[in-house]
Structures are given as structure tokens and as C-alpha cells.
Amino acid sequence: MPSNMTLGERLRKQGVSRRGFLKFCAATASMMALPPTAVSALAAGLEKARRPSVIWLSFQECTGCAEAITRSEAPTLENLIFDYISLDYQHTIMAASGDAAEAAREKAMHENEGKYIVIVDGAIPLKDDGIYSTIAGMTNLQILKDTVKHAAAVISLGTCAAYGGIPKASPNPTGAAAVSEIIKDKPIINVPGCPPIPVVITGVIAQYLAFGKLPELDALGRPKAFYGQNIHDRCYRRPFYERGLFAETFDDEGAKAGWCLWKLGCKGPITYNACAVTKWNYGTSFPIQAGHGCIGCSEPDFWDKGGFYEPLSAGTFSAGGRLAAAAAVGVAVGVGSAVLARNSQKALHHKEGA
Amino acid sequence: MSLLDFARGPALEWSLIIFVIGVVWRLAGTFLFKGQKYLSKPKGTKFVSAGLMAIANKSFPPHELEKRITFQHYTGYLFHIMLFIVVFLFEPHIAFFDWALGISWPGLPTNVITFSSAVTVIILIALGIRRATDPVMKKLTTIDDWISWFLTITPFITGMMAFAHQNIGVRYEDLLALHILNVCLLLIWIPFGKLMHMFLLFPGRYQMGEKFEYRGVKA
Amino acid sequence: MSSLDAIGVRVEGPDLKALARRNAEPILHEIRHALARLLESGEETVIDLRGLPLSDFDQDFLVGELGVGELECRLDALGKSVIQETAYHGVWLVTHFNAGEQIIGRFVEVTFVPAILKSDPIDIRSDLDRLTERLAAGLEEGSAGEVDSQ
Ligand code: SF4
Ligand code: SF4
Numbered sequence: 132m133p134s135n136m137t138l139g140e141r142l143r144k145q146g147v148s149r150r151g152f153l154k155f156c157a158a159t160a161s162m163m164a165l166p167p168t169a170v171s172a173l174a175a176g177l178e179k180a181r182r183p184s185v186i187w188l189s190f191q192e193c194t195g196c197a198e199a200i201t202r203s204e205a206p207t208l209e210n211l212i213f214d215y216i217s218l219d220y221q222h223t224i225m226a227a228s229g230d231a232a233e234a235a236r237e238k239a240m241h242e243n244e245g246k247y248i249v250i251v252d253g254a255i256p257l258k259d260d261g262i263y264s265t266i267a268g269m270t271n272l273q274i275l276k277d278t279v280k281h282a283a284a285v286i287s288l289g290t291c292a293a294y295g296g297i298p299k300a301s302p303n304p305t306g307a308a309a310v311s312e313i314i315k316d317k318p319i320i321n322v323p324g325c326p327p328i329p330v331v332i333t334g335v336i337a338q339y340l341a342f343g344k345l346p347e348l349d350a351l352g353r354p355k356a357f358y359g360q361n362i363h364d365r366c367y368r369r370p371f372y373e374r375g376l377f378a379e380t381f382d383d384e385g386a387k388a389g390w391c392l393w394k395l396g397c398k399g400p401i402t403y404n405a406c407a408v409t410k411w412n413y414g415t416s417f418p419i420q421a422g423h424g425c426i427g428c429s430e431p432d433f434w435d436k437g438g439f440y441e442p443l444s445a446g447t448f449s450a451g452g453r454l455a456a457a458a459a460v461g462v463a464v465g466v467g468s469a470v471l472a473r474n475s476q477k478a479l480h481h482k483e484g485a
Numbered sequence: 486m487s488l489l490d491f492a493r494g495p496a497l498e499w500s501l502i503i504f505v506i507g508v509v510w511r512l513a514g515t516f517l518f519k520g521q522k523y524l525s526k527p528k529g530t531k532f533v534s535a536g537l538m539a540i541a542n543k544s545f546p547p548h549e550l551e552k553r554i555t556f557q558h559y560t561g562y563l564f565h566i567m568l569f570i571v572v573f574l575f576e577p578h579i580a581f582f583d584w585a586l587g588i589s590w591p592g593l594p595t596n597v598i599t600f601s602s603a604v605t606v607i608i609l610i611a612l613g614i615r616r617a618t619d620p621v622m623k624k625l626t627t628i629d630d631w632i633s634w635f636l637t638i639t640p641f642i643t644g645m646m647a648f649a650h651q652n653i654g655v656r657y658e659d660l661l662a663l664h665i666l667n668v669c670l671l672l673i674w675i676p677f678g679k680l681m682h683m684f685l686l687f688p689g690r691y692q693m694g695e696k697f698e699y700r701g702v703k704a
Numbered sequence: 705m706s707s708l709d710a711i712g713v714r715v716e717g718p719d720l721k722a723l724a725r726r727n728a729e730p731i732l733h734e735i736r737h738a739l740a741r742l743l744e745s746g747e748e749t750v751i752d753l754r755g756l757p758l759s760d761f762d763q764d765f766l767v768g769e770l771g772v773g774e775l776e777c778r779l780d781a782l783g784k785s786v787i788q789e790t791a792y793h794g795v796w797l798v799t800h801f802n803a804g805e806q807i808i809g810r811f812v813e814v815t816f817v818p819a820i821l822k823s824d825p826i827d828i829r830s831d832l833d834r835l836t837e838r839l840a841a842g843l844e845e846g847s848a849g850e851v852d853s854q
Contacts, residue, residue, distance in 0.1 A: 143826070143830070147781070147782065148781050148824075148827050149824035149826050149827045150779060150781045150820050150824070150827075151781030151782045153819065153820050154779070154781055154782060154785055154800050154809070154820065155782060157798075157800065157809050157811065157820075158800050158802075158808040158809040160752075161752050161754050161808070161809045161811075162808070166752070167750035167751065167752050167811065168750070170750070361656075361657065363657065364651055372595075373595055374594055374595055374596070375575075375576050375592060375593065375594045375595035375596075375598065376594075377576050393576070393577065393580075394576060394577075394580045400657045400658070400661070401489060401657060401658040401661070408754075415806075431487070432486070432487075432490065436490060436493075437493065441584060442577060442580035442581070442584070443493075443577070443661065444577040444578065444580050444581040444584075444665075445493070445580065445581060445583075445584035445585075446493050446494065446497040446498060446501070446584065446585075447490065447493045447494045447497075448494060448497075448498050450501065450584060450585045450586075451587070453498065453501070453502060454501060454502070454505050454585070457501070457502040457503075457504075457505035457506045457509075458505050458506075458509050460506050460509075461505055461506040461507065461508065461509025461510040461512075461513065462509055462510075462513050464506065464509075464510040464513075464514075465509060465510040465511065465512065465513020465514040465517065466513055466514075466517055468510070468514045469513065469514050469517035472514075
């Protein structure tokens with residue numbers, strides 16, 4: 132594919148008619164929560180969009196994020212956009228290996244200096260000079276710094292890259308860190324989720340392609356268009372929550388009747404993600420619809436917020452032992468003070484008696 | 486660590502520890518240290534029933550005063566009942582007790598809780614205004630009362646706000662964190678202020694009944 | 705059994721229909737204004753139904769209220785789309801599906817004819833070329849009615 136072909140030309144080459152393209156734009160705009168009036172701007176933007184060079188770096192990760200986006204079946208919005216980008220380096224799916232692969236990365240960086248996008252999935256180990264994860268003899272930390280130096284922007288894909296995720300979970304043996312803890316001088320878009328929703332990934336890329344600028348982000352660096360609302364506020368089980376009808380176990384009558392999963396540890400109220408709206412697997416369902424509470428996968432440190440099955444009103448530590456110990460201390464202090472008081476009273480009696 | 490992580494983690498942990506130590510200390514201190522021994526002979530024998538009677542009797546306004554104190558007496562009752570409903574029968578609270586103590590019980594529908602919370606807050610405000618304006622109450626009021634009042638009313642307000650977060654446009658996690666931190670302050674304060682009455686009231690009355698029986702006084 | 709069970713609490717389901725009516729009404733008002741605007745100034749309006757806080761039930765209620773008109777078109781491009789005039793002339797319901805038959809967009813368009821129905825000059829040009837080529841080739845190989853789209 133000639134790299135100067137615009138997205139519009141490319142789609143036409145693939146046999147997508149103008150109607151298909153308009154439909155694609157309308158659906159993309161809807162997905163990105165843009166007003167319908169923005170569709171023509173989006174269409175014009177996407178029509179003229181130039182193929183961006185993308186370098187995808189995989190660090191401490193499970194490849195789930197890459198799976199999520201590359202597993203979509205044809206032809207969806209996701210892979211139309213995704214096919215369009217020039218993925219110049221992705222060590223899991225590229226044909227080249229070893230030196231040739233690293234050479235491809237260097238070449239892409241060189242040819243697109245200042246313009247390429249870096250996608251990172253996985254956290255970066257910092258402990259002991261980052262030796263816990265290396266590629267081609269370089270630590271993840273070195274590769275990240277080196278690759279990002281001339282990038283236009285970084286997309287932290289998945290919770291591990293965005294916030295450290297599971298590698299960073301306590302006790303974090305490798306000193307895993309998020310991209311934003313290391314890179315301070317480049318725009319970073321966090322697209323968290325374990326994994327992130329595919330249309331959210333492509334939505335972010337589409338927005339960048341069409342408008343040439345980064346989307347509006349929330350306080351945690353996530354695009355507001357997709358992470359603006361928490362799961363709870365869009366959850367179809369919400370009416371049960373409002374009425375105080377909660378499933379107590381995963382197989383009781385309440386669970387069967389579709390009652391709220393709050394008491395079973397649902398983290399929907401504190402989790403910002405698009406699941407309740409876009410759902411998963413082509414809109415089939417999402418975890419809460421399947422009967423399991425949200426585990427808060429798009430939030431920092433979701434792995435360490437107490438048990439997945441503990442409700443939000445519980446503490447994040449185990450209460451039993453500590454409270455028993457506290458009670459014992461209380462008894463000791465109480466007895467101690469009672470004894471002291473009695474002694475001083477006796478002393479008083481003695482004095483009075485004398 | 487987010488505010489909510491702090492609230493559900495170290496804040497809750499330490500306030501619970503302080504609460505338990507404080508309460509147990511005061512209870513142990515109070516009941517192990519029974520004060521001076523009577524040198525006289527006991528004038529009665531039915532200590533237990535006298536103690537229980539004192540608990541029961543003191544739960545109604547004394548006849549002579551009945552007319553004059555009905556307002557605070559019965560609003561006081563209503564307030565405590567509503568408070569009990571909200572604290573112990575709201576499902577998320579039951580989930581908390583289940584986590585902390587390993588026991589749970591059935592709750593009430595949320596609208597009942599919302600209603601009770603609203604009533605509780607209104608009564609607390611009314612009692613607060615009375616406390617601030619009534620000349621006699623003013624004389625009896627100490628800073629302890631105001632701290633206790635404040636720490637009791639705020640969890641209700643933040644709790645209701647958390648529940649209605651969408652309508653007021655504040656993030657649920659922030660309000661929940663605020664609510665939990667509020668409760669933490671309350672927990673820390675309970676053993677050291679007048680709110681300790683929640684533990685001492687009935688045992689205190691019992692002890693008093695016992696003493697009266699010893700001295701042959703009708704409670 | 706705790707004595708609390710003795711308290712007769714009956715939980716009422718929300719009246720979904722009344723709720724849907726309440727949610728749909730402002731949108732119907734908006735459509736009415738849009739129709740008036742269309743007649744007066746020719747200004748078109750598009751409402752993204754998925755962008756509104758409507759439950760599936762609310763949406764179905766609204767769609768039911770709009771009714772089915774005399775015209776329905778099916779588009780086959782990147783999955784199916786149904787473009788349907790509602791019982792109100794000038795009010796169209798456009799539903800886009802992906803290849804997996806999931807709804808990826810649902811719009812109410814207030815217009816004389818939805819933009820997506822019109823043939824686009826870019827497509828016309830490439831088909832003009834195609835027809836010219838075919839005629840030059842003497843209509844020989846391939847079938848005539850091949851649709852150049854997905
Ligand atoms: S299941 Fe979870 S997200 Fe849904 S209403 Fe209950 S607490 Fe909220
Ligand atoms: S429901 Fe919650 S845990 Fe599950 S995928 Fe969505 S955000 Fe992640």
C-alpha cells in the first residue's frame with residue numbers, strides 16, 4: 132500500500148462504497164459520543180487522513196490487549212481503522228524477528244521523526260535497572276525512552292501501560308511502573324482496561340486520525356468520550372440497586388432475578404469505562420450482564436483494592452485479627468486504669484483513716 | 486492511592502482500632518472499677534430486677550415532667566429509631582458489618598432508608614437549633630455536644646449525597662470516600678465523648694438501679 | 705427467620721411504560737420542532753438515539769410511537785442498514801448494523817431524503833469508468849450486475 136494513500140482512498144480500494152464510508156463515519160461519531168453534526172467533519176477528516184506510522188511496544192504484559200484488538204472479525208470499524216495504520220513494529224505479529232525487527236523499528240522512527248505514534252502495552256520494570264524484562268538485549272526502560280524520544284504521542288494501551296496494572300500489583304517484585312511515570316515530555320493517552328474495549332482503542336485512533344489532535348482527557352489521562360461515565364450509572368441493574376435489591380450469592384433467587392451485584396463486590400460505582408454501553412464481543416454482553424460484578428479493570432491499582440468479592444463498604448484489609456487485638460489492648464488498658472484508680476482510692480482511704 | 490483507597494484502607498483500619506481500644510477500655514474501666522464499697526448493710530435483695538426496672542423506667546419521661554419534655558423525649562426516640570434503621574438496615578451497611586464482624590441480617594428497601602435518613606437529618610438540625618437557641622440548653626451545652634452533633638449529622642449528609650451522586654454531579658467515589666472518612670472521625674470520637682452513651686446508657690441505668698436497691702430507694 | 709420478615713414490605717417495579725413515555729416525550733417535541741424547521745428553512749436535523757440516555761425499552765417505545773411509514777430501504781455496506789420513513793413524512797429512522805448484525809448506530813433524521821440514500825459523485829465516477837471499460841471490452845467477461853461494495 133503506498134504510504135501516501137489517504138484513508139478514504141484506501142477504503143475505496145478495499146471496495147467500501149461512499150455509503151459504507153458515511154455509515155462508518157456515522158457509527159464512529161456515535162461511538163465517540165460526537166454530535167451528529169460532527170459526522171461531516173469526521174468524514175472529511177478521515178477521508179484526508181494520512182496513514183500514520185505506529186510503533187507498538189509490548190513490555191510486561193500478557194498480550195491480551197493485542198488479542199482484544201486483532202481478534203475482531205471482518206469487516207468491523209475496529210479493524211478497518213486498525214488495518215489502515217502502518218504498524219511498523221509489533222513483535223508479536225510482525226513477520227520479521229531478531230535484528231531485522233529492531234531495524235524496522237529504527238527505520239520507522241527515522242523516517243517519521245516527530246510524527247509517529249507509540250502504542251505501549253505492558254508495564255515497565257524499573258527495579259535493578261529494569262533487568263526483569265528485556266528485548267534484543269535492551270531493557271524495556273531503554274527501549275521506551277529511546278522510541279518515544281521522537282514520537283508525536285504515546286497511547287498507553289491497557290491498564291498495565293496506563294497505571295502499572297497486574298505487574299505493579301503488591302508486592303510489585305519488579306518495580307513495575309506505568310508509562311506516565313517515566314515519560315514526562317510527550318502527550319500520553321491512557322486507554323486502560325484489562326483488556327480495553329476494541330472499539331475504544333480504535334475510537335481513540337480514529338479521533339486522532341480525523342482531527343489530528345488528542346482527545347480530551349480526564350484526570351487519569353483517559354479520553355472522556357469513552358471513560359466519562361462509570362459503569363454503575365449506565366448499568367441496567369441500577370433499578371435494583373436503587374430499590375435495595377441485592378444478590379447475596381451467585382446462585383440465589385436474587386442473582387437469578389438479575390438483582391444488583393453490589394454486595395457481591397461489584398466495583399461498577401467507582402469504575403469508569405464504556406462496557407455498560409458498548410459491551411463486549413460485538414455488543415453481546417458485558418461482565419455484569421453475565422452475572423459477575425465489575426472488578427474495576429480500568430482503574431489504577433484495581434488489583435489491590437481489597438477483594439474482588441468484597442463490597443465497596445468493606446475495608447481493604449482483613450478486620451478480624453486486628454480488631455480482636457485492639458479489643459485485647461482495650462481490656463488491658465481498662466483493667467490497668469481500674470487497678471490504678473482503685474489503688475489511689477485505697478491510698479485515699481488510708482490517709483482519711485489515719 | 487486514591488482518596489477512597491485511603492478511606493477504605495489505613496483510615497478505616499486505624500479508626501476502627503482506636504474505636505475498639507477506646508470503647509473496650511472505657512467499658513472495662515467502668516465495670517471493673519465499681520467505686521467505693523458500701524459499709525452499710527443492703528436494704529434490698531432483688532438487685533437484678535431493680536437494675537432491669539431502672540432501664541425500663543428511665544426509658545419513659547418522668548410523670549411530673551411529662552408535659553414539659555415530650556418534644557425532646559419523643560423526637561429523641563424517633564431520631565434514635567431512624568438512626569438505627571439507617572445504620573443497621575441499609576444493605577451496603579449490612580455488607581460492612583458482615584465484613585467486619587462476619588454476621589449479616591436482612592435489610593430494608595432503599596426508599597425506606599432514604600426517608601429515614603432525611604428524617605434523621607431534619608431532627609438533628611431541629612435539635613441543633615434548639616440547642617443553640619434555648620437559654621437553658623445553651624448553658625448545658627459543651628463543645629463535646631457540638632462535636633458529637635457534627636460528627637453524627639455529617640455521615641448522614643455525605644451518605645445521602647453519595648447515593649444521589651448523579652443528581653449533584655460529584656463522583657461517587659469521592660463522596661463515598663468522604664462518607665467513610667466521616668464515619669472514621671465518628672468512630673474515633675465515640676469513646677472519648679458523649680456519644681459513648683450508646684454503650685454506657687443501659688449498663689449505667691442498670692448499675693444505678695442496683696445501687697438504689699442496695700440503699701432501699703425506689704427508682 | 706428474623707422478625708423483620710414480618711414487616712410487610714412490597715417492592716414495586718418501576719412503571720417502565722410511564723418512564724419510557726416520560727423519556728420519549730421531549731424527543732418527540734424536538735422532532736416536531738425539527739419538522740417545522742425543515743419546512744420553513746430546509747434545515748435538516750439528525751438525532752443520535754444511542755447518544756441519549758435511553759434504555760432499550762425507552763428506544764423501542766419511541767420507535768413504536770413514530771410508527772412505520774410507506775418507504776423502507778435496505779443498504780448493504782459494511783453490514784446491513786435499514787432506512788425507513790416513519791409514519792410521519794420527513795421523519796426517518798436510520799439503523800446501521802455491522803457484519804455481526806449488531807446495531808452500531810441508530811438515528812432519527814428529519815430530512816426530505818437521508819443523505820446516505822443519494823448516490824455519491826465519487827462512486828458514480830468510478831462506476832462510469834467501469835461501465836465504459838465494460839463496453840469497450842464488448843461486455844465479454846464477468847457479469848454485468850456486479851456490485852462494487854461490501
Ligand atoms: S451491578 Fe454493579 S454497576 Fe450494576 S447497579 Fe449494581 S453496583 Fe452498580
Ligand atoms: S465490567 Fe468492569 S472489570 Fe469488567 S471489563 Fe468492564 S470495567 Fe473491566
